[in-house]
Amino acid sequence: MAGPQQATAELVESDQQRLGRVASYFMLAVERLVLQGRSFTVVDEGRILGAALWMPSGMEREPSLPRPRDFMGQLLGDEVLLESAERFQQALEGAPECGGFYLADLGLLPGFQGSGLASRLMRHCMAELDGPMWAESANPRDLDFYRRLGFAAVHQASLFDTTLSRLCLER
Structure with missing residues (x-):
């Protein structure tokens, strides 16, 4: 039987492995968006302060990446995944398709959040x-941000x- 210290070490190892898998998956997904989607960055003196990653309509999943659902099942376990997937599917029932470009990710370094930089980045993307x-x-909080940019909540x-x-x- 494992003692408390050994159990803690196993838990930490497991969590570190899980974080490593998450980081690898998202690194590949972001790389694909940068190469095949549209990406815009905010750079100051060579330092990336933020980015917006857009996925065009019809962009296919990279075959070398696991399907997001399979990947999340590995991380969360199938029972939690099924419940989450069902709730997400129910939440999107009746939502209209928007087409065009999907904003897959928008982010700024914490010290630059709330500075207006994300709005300027989004306006550049929109142009x-x-x-x-x-x-x-x-x-x-995102709703007001997107509404100020002209987006409308459709669902x-x-x-x-x-x-x-x-x-x-x-447009």
Whole structure:
């Protein structure tokens, strides 16, 4: 029987392995978006402060990457994954398709959040990309941000302890 110290060491090792798999998966996914999607970065003196990664409509999943559902099943376990997937699917029932470019990721280094930099980055993206654009968020603060940029919430639904919103910008 494992003692408390050994059990803790096994847990830490397992968590480190899991974090490593997550980092590897997302590193490959981001690399693919940068190469095949559209990416925009904010750089200051050679330092990347933030980025917006866009996935065009019809972009196929990279065959060398596991399907997101399979990957999440490995991390969360099949039971938790099934419940989460069902709730997410229910939340999106009736949501209109927006087409165009999907905002897969938008982020800034913590010290630059709230500075207006994300708005300037998004306005640049909006000027560069043709056609509709859309995003999904479960963060209530994001709704005001996207609305100020001209996005409209076209669908909202309860998801766990928050609200999932699909936002579209038609042009």
